Amino acid sequence: MGNSKTGKTHLATALGLTACQQRKNVRFLIAGELINQLAEAQAGLRLFQVQRVLTKLDLLIIDEIGYVPCSLRGAEQFFQVAADSYERQSIIVTTNLDFSKWPEVFRSEQLTGALPDRLTHHAHILTMNGESYGFKQSRSRKKKQ
Numbered sequence: 001m002g003n004s005k006t007g008k009t010h011l012a013t014a015l016g017l018t019a020c021q022q023r024k025n026v027r028f029l030i031a032g033e034l035i036n037q038l039a040e041a042q043a044g045l046r047l048f049q050v051q052r053v054l055t056k057l058d059l060l061i062i063d064e065i066g067y068v069p070c071s072l073r074g075a076e077q078f079f080q081v082a083a084d085s086y087e088r089q090s091i092i093v094t095t096n097l098d099f100s101k102w103p104e105v106f107r108s109e110q111l112t113g114a115l116p117d118r119l120t121h122h123a124h125i126l127t128m129n130g131e132s133y134g135f136k137q138s139r140s141r142k143k144k145q
Helices: 008-021 031-043 047-055 072-085 099-106 109-120 133-144
Strands: 026-030 059-065 090-095
Touching (some): 008 059, 031 047, 031 059, 031 072, 072 109
């Protein structure tokens, strides 16, 4: 978790690539895309099938939690994915928000009380609040001019 452009996605991708090199079954999804896929699957009466595919992964990477608010139904489906993954598979999530702000995204105090618990039990939480990589590069280019 941490500020934008501090390397969260880069690190998650590197860990996912390492898992792939170890022949693990890995899936990388942006949180909004995952929630949309779950909603589309439910509308097409395929939600159980999509959820089953996700639970068979060795590693599920969910990127950018908190950038876009979701509906309560989307939040419930997202929670179900996290609950199904709990103690069964590895999951990496990236977020720019502290857990205390998750109710703004998931629109439910009760759900966001349980969601971080599922995601953080047995977890390593990395806080990456350094300077933005893009800002740092921009400043470096300006100094060279």
